[in-house]
Amino acid sequence: MSEAMKTDGTIDITDVVCPITFVKVKLALEDLEDGQTLAVHLNDGEPIQNVPRSLKDEDHKVLSVKKREDGTYDLIVKKHGLLSD
Amino acid sequence: MSSLTNEQIERYSRHIILDKVGGKGQEKLLGGKVLVIGTGGLGAPAAMYLAAAGVGTIGLVDFDVVDLSNLQRQIIHQTKDVGKAKVQSGQETIAAMNSDVEVHTYNEMVTSKNIRDIIRDQDYDFIIDGTDNFPAKFLINDACVFEKKPFSHAGIIRFQGQLMTYVPGKGPCYRCVFPTMPPKDAVPTCRQAGVLGVMGGVIGTLQATEALKYILGIGDLLTGYLLTYDALTMTFRKIKIPRNPNCGICSDHPTITELIDYEQPACDLRHH
Numbered sequence: 001m002s003e004a005m006k007t008d009g010t011i012d013i014t015d016v017v018c019p020i021t022f023v024k025v026k027l028a029l030e031d032l033e034d035g036q037t038l039a040v041h042l043n044d045g046e047p048i049q050n051v052p053r054s055l056k057d058e059d060h061k062v063l064s065v066k067k068r069e070d071g072t073y074d075l076i077v078k079k080h081g082l083l084s085d
Numbered sequence: 086m087s088s089l090t091n092e093q094i095e096r097y098s099r100h101i102i103l104d105k106v107g108g109k110g111q112e113k114l115l116g117g118k119v120l121v122i123g124t125g126g127l128g129a130p131a132a133m134y135l136a137a138a139g140v141g142t143i144g145l146v147d148f149d150v151v152d153l154s155n156l157q158r159q160i161i162h163q164t165k166d167v168g169k170a171k172v173q174s175g176q177e178t179i180a181a182m183n184s185d186v187e188v189h190t191y192n193e194m195v196t197s198k199n200i201r202d203i204i205r206d207q208d209y210d211f212i213i214d215g216t217d218n219f220p221a222k223f224l225i226n227d228a229c230v231f232e233k234k235p236f237s238h239a240g241i242i243r244f245q246g247q248l249m250t251y252v253p254g255k256g257p258c259y260r261c262v263f264p265t266m267p268p269k270d271a272v273p274t275c276r277q278a279g280v281l282g283v284m285g286g287v288i289g290t291l292q293a294t295e296a297l298k299y300i301l302g303i304g305d306l307l308t309g310y311l312l313t314y315d316a317l318t319m320t321f322r323k324i325k326i327p328r329n330p331n332c333g334i335c336s337d338h339p340t341i342t343e344l345i346d347y348e349q350p351a352c353d354l355r356h357h
Contacts (some may be wrong), residue, residue, distance in 0.1 A: 019099075019102055020094065020095055020098055022102060023094055023098045023101045023102055024094065025090070026101060026102065026107060026108070027094065027101065027107075027108040030087065030107055030108050030109055031087070058104060069196055071316045
């Protein structure tokens with residue numbers, strides 16, 4: 001995944017803790033159409049362990065996960081991407 | 086973008102995280118309007134859970150004042166509220182719980198004269214019958230049929246409870262099952278017979294559940310079913326009930342065309 005990948009939305013959840021992390025991602029996804037993509041900036045630890053799993057449980061496809069130098073992560077998710085596979 | 090504030094996102098996070106609710110569902114609840122008639126054993130827990138859930142407009146109807154003997158089950162009222170109008174006490178409890186909720190109070194007994202105006206006052210989406218007497222139960226049913234409003238009927242006595250949900254055009258009304266008033270004193274009220282305090286919690290909370298599901302548009306309502314609960318045997322029974330094609334009010338050829346104020350049995354009247 002190139003760093004320049006353009007997404008349909010972005011959200012930063014590094015300022016909140018579980019479960020608000022996933023709640024915020026869910027709310028951001030509600031504003032997108034199926035198949036559109038969302039970039040999520042999240043912390044190491046609980047968020048990176050739980051958010052991708054919760055997304056998969058609701059049929060969203062995690063397209064990429066990249067670690068930044070500061071230890072946080074960038075994740076790109078496709079809304080309901082697992083339903084069309 | 087979602088209109089929820091950060092505080093609301095946190096307050097309702099366990100709702101929003103639910104697949105069938107989400108932010109959009111929570112916004113529906115915040116825009117929802119429920120009228121709770123009777124703030125006693127059934128209405129108290131129903132109103133409290135609706136308020137906690139963020140139902141944005143709640144109407145409370147009651148003519149009574151808080152009595153010490155209410156506190157064993159009517160958990161919206163506290164000891165300090167004895168002597169206070171129940172709607173006032175209920176409004177204060179809700180205000181302390183959730184400032185997202187706007188409470189409208191109607192400090193009066195529902196009658197054929199006022200019930201339709203009360204329902205229309207905020208154009209309520211759903212009505213909860215939390216009353217303890219048959220005249221009010223028939224009145225609420227008939228008013229909801231006339232106003233084409235869904236409502237949850239319920240009753241509790243001793244260790245038993247029951248409830249059903251009427252949705253206009255979708256299933257039976259209360260009169261399809263109980264065509265008219267029982268003979269005087271044939272059925273005791275909980276004032277005469279007693280009631281285990283938790284019964285209102287169980288059944289009133291189920292009524293609130295029906296209201297939430299109706300507003301959210303999810304799941305199956307108790308439309309066409311009477312759910313009964315026996316606390317002693319811990320038995321729930323879901324009994325299928327058909328529409329009565331000859332129902333006096335909701336059939337195609339109704340015989341009841343205006344609201345009726347049935348006589349309240351004298352033994353039920355309270356004197357203060």
